[in-house]
Each structure stands twice: as C-alpha cells, then as structure tokens.
Amino acid sequence: MRATLAWLVAVAALLSLTACGGDVSKDEFNAMVRARGGGIAVELPKQATAALLARLGVTDVMVRSVQLATPDPTMTFEVRSPTRPGDLDTYHYADRALAEPAPVKLRAGDDLAGQTFSLAGVTALNRIEDIVDLARTRVGLPDSWVEDVDIRKVDNVVTVTAIVSSARGAGTATFTADGTYLTSGRS
C-alpha cells in the first residue's frame, strides 16, 4: 500500500512539473500572439477557402473583398452568389468553421461585375506568410505584428493591404494579387 501511495505521489509530482506555467488572461494570450508576428499563417486562407468552395460546391468564386484578421484567426469573404449573381453574401470563417452566410445590403451605385474578382486569381493567399514578413520589414517598426490583411479592388486593381501595428506606431504595406510588393508607409 505504501509503495502504491509513493507511486501515485511520484506520478502527481511529475504531472505537476510538466504543467508549470499555469493559465493566462485573454490580454496576455493576445500579447503572445503579437510577439510571434500576429498569428496570420498560410493555414488560415487554405482552410477557409477550402471550406468556402466546398460549401458553395464550386472551384472558384467571385469576391468583392477578403479579410484576414487576428488575434483569433478569422477570414471574411464578401461573395457574389454563384446562383444569384445580383446578390452579395458575407461568409465568416472562425474557430475552424464557416458560419452561415449573411446578406450584404447593396447601394444603388454598386457594380458587382466591376467590383468583384476571382478568388483563385489571388495567388498571394498561398504565400501570405512571406507577405506578413515583408510587410513588417518594409514598415520597419520594431516588435511589430500584422493584425489585418485586406484584399479588394483599389482603382480597379486587386490590391492586398497588410496593416502593421506595434506598441509605438502603425503602418501599411500593399501588394499585388500575386504577392508582389508595391508600397509601404507609416500612418
């Protein structure tokens, strides 16, 4: 019996040692994500795009905007409905699941044919990690992170905008749809 007790104490002690560190608050968790660059990795667009295309049962789709955000990794698409081309829907991907679509209220001047672009054509999404690293380097803020990547047509050209932030400043870097660097600046 004594030996059994000793065993149990030993196992409990070992488990306790490996569990060192305890728990953190949500703010501390967000700080950890930022210290590692912001949390945007290639798995997010990969999984979210796959989920969206599977939901719609298509191989490509026309979108008006795509947004990747952190610290809780989410991806939001404004999708032109493949079956009703006059309608725009928002699809939100979070916690590794795609939510039900929500309708987007269109304005009188909206021209979906001109504002939307092919999601498959945005090959920058496949190299999102390079974009994040380059945006942080080009903006040049120490200890920065990318908190948001926004993709939409600017002056009729598909543009990828990475929003860089730090404790002491913020900035943006822009890229083409294939991930080629365009501009950067502090805001």
Next chain:
Amino acid sequence: MTLRRRLVRWASTLGALLVATAVVLAIVSMIWPGMLKVVAPLLCDADHRTPVLVTTYVGEGTTETMYCMGERGQTYQVGDLWPLVVLWACFSAIVLVVLAIGRSRRLLTRSRTTTT
C-alpha cells in the same frame, strides 16, 4: 466466485475508480488550471506545439479554454471539455496500472509465502 460476480466486482471497482479520479481532477484543476496543459501533446498538432490555457471571466465564474499556438502566433481552440476528458482518461489509466501492479505484487508475495 462465478464469472458474473467477478465481472460485477470489476465493473464496480472501475466505476468507483473513475468517480474518484474525476473528483480529484475537478478539485486539482480548480486550484491549479495549468494542470490541463499536461495533455497538450495529445491535443495539439505538430504545427501548433505551444499550449496556452486562457482564463475568461464569465459573470462571477471563470472558464478555462485551451489553445494550441504555432511559431507565427497562429492558434486554434481545443475547447474546455476535451482537455479535461483526455486528462481524466490518462489519470484513470495511470491509477489503474499502479493499482494493478500493487495487486499483482501482493498476490505474488502471498503465493510465495504459501509455497514456502
């Protein structure tokens, strides 16, 4: 002892063990939630090696949610139930093995004393 009786005895021992480990775990995880991180290697995949246990305050109580974090800060949520269930299963298995070793040793000592 008939087979049925033996089975009932085993089942009740196992049931008591599961209840006991559940109670111990519930108390320990309340005092020290970091304990849940022990099972992280079983729940976090290769690209998200760092387990993070986040405390959220809901009303007057708190909830513990486990996240797995990768090198770029990418995360996914494991939830609050799975770590507890896996930890419970592992803890019960360890206690079961320890008890089984203790029992077999006792039986061995007893058979040795009867033969000598």
